Amino acid sequence: MKKIISLSIVLCFVFALIGCNDARIKYDVVVNKWVGEGGTLLDFKTDGSFVWFQNKDNPKDNYISGTYVFYKGQEAMDYITNDLSQFALTNEIQQKYMEADKKRILDNYYCVVLTNTLLVVDNVETVGQTFTYYMGFYIDEDKMLEFINMGTVNYAKFTLQE
Numbered sequence: 001m002k003k004i005i006s007l008s009i010v011l012c013f014v015f016a017l018i019g020c021n022d023a024r025i026k027y028d029v030v031v032n033k034w035v036g037e038g039g040t041l042l043d044f045k046t047d048g049s050f051v052w053f054q055n056k057d058n059p060k061d062n063y064i065s066g067t068y069v070f071y072k073g074q075e076a077m078d079y080i081t082n083d084l085s086q087f088a089l090t091n092e093i094q095q096k097y098m099e100a101d102k103k104r105i106l107d108n109y110y111c112v113v114l115t116n117t118l119l120v121v122d123n124v125e126t127v128g129q130t131f132t133y134y135m136g137f138y139i140d141e142d143k144m145l146e147f148i149n150m151g152t153v154n155y156a157k158f159t160l161q162e
Helices: 002-027 074-083 091-099
Strands: 033-036 041-044 049-053 063-072 109-121 124-139 144-149 155-160
Touching: 063 074, 074 091, 074 109, 109 144
Parallel strands: none
Antiparallel strands: 033 041, 033 155, 041 049, 049 063, 063 109, 109 124, 124 144, 144 155
């Protein structure tokens, strides 16, 4: 009987955690369609998948797709410092990055991990698995994402697609 009660409690806890993660994805502002400065389209879907089109006007070719996970606020800072230590970004370095612009606040700080599983170029599919790490901010007053690719240090700016 104790085993059944213990198992029930564990299962309830697991389902509660899964539900919280789903709610975080479904209701966060990042989970939207974003237009990049060069005309790209980045679509974060509520099911945890994404598609990044090279050209927002051609959503059938030249894209990357896969899944994503994001961390926000202090959780993002800690994840970058502890789990992505290969980038050598301490909390202090991230804090200085934040302080460089008054629009950047911890509550809107993100780390986004893309798991790229499909690349389509000129209608040729390549299946595999690579990871891309981004850090940056959602700037509420501008309805904008400002991200830096942590591997290449390329800057990307996206505006919310209305």
